[in-house]
Amino acid sequence: MTISGITRGNPEAAHCAFTFDDGPMRISIDPWLDALEQGGACGTFFLTGEWFDRHPAKAREMLARGHELATHTYHHRRMADVTKAVFFEELRLAELAYQEATGRPVPALIRFPYASYRDENMEWLREWNYLLIEGEDTVDWSGPPSAQLVERVIPKLVNGAIFMFHANEIAKETPQAVKSLVRHTRDRGFAAVSVSELLRANGIPTGERSWQVRFRPAVQGSFLSEQWKPVAGDDELQKLAADSLEWGNPKAPTGAGAYSKWLQALSTPVQWDDDTRFVARSFAGQHWAYVRATVRGDALVLEDFAAKEAHADALVYILQWAAHEASAFGCKWVTASQDMRRIHKLCEQLGLEAEIVTQD
Known part of the structure; x- marks a missing residue:
């Protein structure tokens, strides 16, 4: 039957x-x-x-x-x-x-x-x-x-x-x-x-x-830390919100009032403590990427990130920043719940131990 x-x-x-x-x-x-x-x-x-x-x-x-x-x-x-x-x-x-x-x-x-x-x-x-x-x-x-x-x-x-x-x-x-x-x-x-x-x-x-990708942080090659700065001040936050709204972030709102909703979302901290990071990668007077991350247990969690350019190298820069920060915090893992398949493939190419697993 x-x-x-x-x-x-x-x-x-x-x-x-x-x-x-x-x-x-x-x-x-x-x-x-x-x-x-x-x-x-x-x-x-x-x-x-x-x-x-x-x-x-x-x-x-x-x-x-x-x-x-x-x-x-x-x-x-x-x-x-x-x-x-x-x-x-x-x-x-x-x-x-x-x-x-x-x-x-x-x-x-x-x-x-x-x-x-x-x-x-x-x-x-x-x-x-x-x-x-x-x-x-x-x-x-x-x-x-x-x-x-x-x-x-x-x-x-x-x-x-x-x-x-x-x-x-x-x-x-x-x-x-x-x-x-x-x-x-x-x-x-x-x-x-x-x-x-x-x-x-x-x-x-x-x-x-739901799923997440996680990888073991290891700092490899050169890392241009001077390109990554904390997002500070209303003016920079407003500019970043306007810039990043069109970057294809799945968490970004669409339709009427999208900018105001996105600005409010970016203005809301993921948590209130010293283990939170909200940084943007900038050069030539423009924003090229941003990351919001926080430490949870033994992992640096990439809560939200996006890059101006869609190609893989832009994501590599984000992974390099994450590996650098996770190592500084003493984290065993970096985790993310977006762009999981690309991150997994890039980690494989970079020689980083990575896996895609379900979230509890």
Whole structure:
């Protein structure tokens, strides 16, 4: 007997969830977002790790607009066909892509591509405390006209319903159908909510998972300490906030009021003690990078960092600063929860012992 996932929320609650799989690679996802938002609805998007890697800014924007994002494996594999090692590698890669793109922990929710899984997959999911989310298949993966899609879904609109749509190049008619369906649900007194909210109404909590990279500090080669100075004074802080807002930091806000929110975030210390550092790398009268770090136990934790240039050498400068500071503090590790895969690869190239591990 096949073990199934969650297919419906609370049958006593007048709400439903619109969910979308995949993530379009060659067209914009905006039509799906607009279709939901015009009716005051939010959606839950199960996106591949590849999509997160290609569209990190859009992922952050979607969260800021009130939508929920979850994973759909990394490579869109048929999970019923893979080994246990490949299964967890797909989850791990997808989680790393999600966290690096959004700067947030990963919701422990998943939908398998093609609804392909076997009982063993469900047992493996439980090892990482995941919930498999299924629901009513709208069959929009076959590319039906929007009117046909609406006719198919309306009879299934009941309390706690979860609808499975797609956001990809095939389901181009889906946004128009969703626009009509959101209006219909509202007229019938239903709220279109996220999967997490729908589950909470049924007494089902959703967990989160997060990762960090850590490496052993070792000062190597020349280190230009004079380029790194503490960020001091309102004028410099304001200039750094304006400069760094466009550097692609996953923690930086987007949309209206982004600068004010970012200035406030940078103005908030990570903790109040002598083991905190907020420094910027500057030369030629410009900011080129910044780091906010603090000592926790035996580790120097890189709470937040970004560089003006996207190439790897800019990150190497940050790692060199971190290794220098960690050694001065007597720390055994330097840890970070962003840019984890690049840091791990660079540490490998620099001959530094490094690993990517889950956070407690």
